[in-house]
Amino acid sequence: MRPSLILxxxxxxxxxxxxxxxxxxxxxxPTPVQTAEYRPAPVERPANLTGVIRARREADLGFRAGGxxxxxxxxxxxxxxxxxxxxxxxxxxxDLALRAAEADLAAAEAQSxxxxxxxxxxxxLLAAGHVAPAFNDQRVAAARAARERVASAAASRNLARxxxxxxxxxxxxxxxxxxILAEAGQVVAEGTPVLRIANPAxxxxxxxxxxxxxxxxxxxxxxxxxxxxxxxxLPVTLREMAAQAEPGLRTYAARFTxxxxxxxxxxxxTATVHLPARGGMAARIPLSALHDRGQGPMVWALEGRDRLxxxxxxxxxxxxxxxxxxxxxxEGARIIAMGPQLLGPETRVRPVDQRLASTLR
Numbered sequence: 408m409r410p411s412l413i414l415x416x417x418x419x420x421x422x423x424x425x426x427x428x429x430x431x432x433x434x435x436x437p438t439p440v441q442t443a444e445y446r447p448a449p450v451e452r453p454a455n456l457t458g459v460i461r462a463r464r465e466a467d468l469g470f471r472a473g474g475x476x477x478x479x480x481x482x483x484x485x486x487x488x489x490x491x492x493x494x495x496x497x498x499x500x501x502d503l504a505l506r507a508a509e510a511d512l513a514a515a516e517a518q519s520x521x522x523x524x525x526x527x528x529x530x531x532l533l534a535a536g537h538v539a540p541a542f543n544d545q546r547v548a549a550a551r552a553a554r555e556r557v558a559s560a561a562a563s564r565n566l567a568r569x570x571x572x573x574x575x576x577x578x579x580x581x582x583x584x585x586x587i588l589a590e591a592g593q594v595v596a597e598g599t600p601v602l603r604i605a606n607p608a609x610x611x612x613x614x615x616x617x618x619x620x621x622x623x624x625x626x627x628x629x630x631x632x633x634x635x636x637x638x639x640x641l642p643v644t645l646r647e648m649a650a651q652a653e654p655g656l657r658t659y660a661a662r663f664t665x666x667x668x669x670x671x672x673x674x675x676x677t678a679t680v681h682l683p684a685r686g687g688m689a690a691r692i693p694l695s696a697l698h699d700r701g702q703g704p705m706v707w708a709l710e711g712r713d714r715l716x717x718x719x720x721x722x723x724x725x726x727x728x729x730x731x732x733x734x735x736x737x738e739g740a741r742i743i744a745m746g747p748q749l750l751g752p753e754t755r756v757r758p759v760d761q762r763l764a765s766t767l768r
């Protein structure tokens with residue numbers, strides 16, 4: 408073949424190969440994507456409130472008369488019964504006051520007898536016409552005043568007698584001595600607390616509730632555990648909660664009743680009230696994983712190795728970098744964490760190993 412014909416043939420062959428190469432479709436490489444795990448958790452997590460076991464009924468006891476404490480008859484932790492003597496004060500001053508009141512009563516009674524006799528004689532003289540009616544009225548009034556002085560002196564004597572009996576402090580009910588607030592030899596004023604008595608029949612757990620948990624303390628499924636008995640859980644019920652927060656702690660004092668409290672649940676033991684989780688399950692995902700194509704918020708879920716599926720989600724809350732959502736996804740499902748608006752259902756993806764700091768584990 409002549410050289411002048413070889414060049415056109417080669418050009419025609421090259422053009423045919425180029426057309427055949429153009430007809431073969433080129434496969435796009437998978438798009439690299441970052442993923443996060445869908446890990447649902449309770450919307451409101453369980454809460455624990457630590458406190459101590461206290462008696463429902465406890466009282467600070469003090470003498471109803473002032474004086475120097477002569478003796479203390481009980482010790483810390485002693486069990487007492489109603490009417491038992493707990494402490495005594497020096498009663499010498501009270502006894503002197505009682506004697507003075509009794510003497511005043513005796514004097515008033517003597518004066519009353521004398522005034523009554525004078526009124527009787529005056530009435531006889533008035534009947535005989537020997538005295539004026541005004542004189543008789545004076546004697547009658549004097550006798551009446553004397554009788555009233557007797558009544559006043561008798562009341563003072565009774566008051567002094569009662570105060571003398573207050574020299575002994577007695578237990579108003581059965582209970583346990585939980586605090587010693589004054590010692591023998593100390594001078595106390597009337598009403599100053601000396602002892603604290605608690606009735607252990609009804610025991611409660613006193614805890615401090617922060618503002619964020621005040622709406623959860625009435626949960627009927629609340630339980631309590633104890634530091635000394637870690638394997639025991641007892642049901643508890645809220646009995647009362649303070650209407651106002653304490654100025655220093657800004658927490659609310661709450662008391663949980665322990666129904667049928669066992670004997671080992673002693674006063675002063677450390678206890679923890681457990682409030683269960685509530686509010687359903689939700690997951691916290693990166694805010695950048697959300698996308699909306701006109702049908703509500705959704706995320707891309709990874710199916711298989713490289714395929715995507717659109718999954719609608721319900722947004723419960725949004726933060727600066729995360730969103731709390733619920734979705735029909737199994738726990739541990741992988742979702743696209745960034746750039747969902749650049750993907751489609753036909754897009755093939757390739758997950759990378761880098762994990763966002765804001766993803767939920």
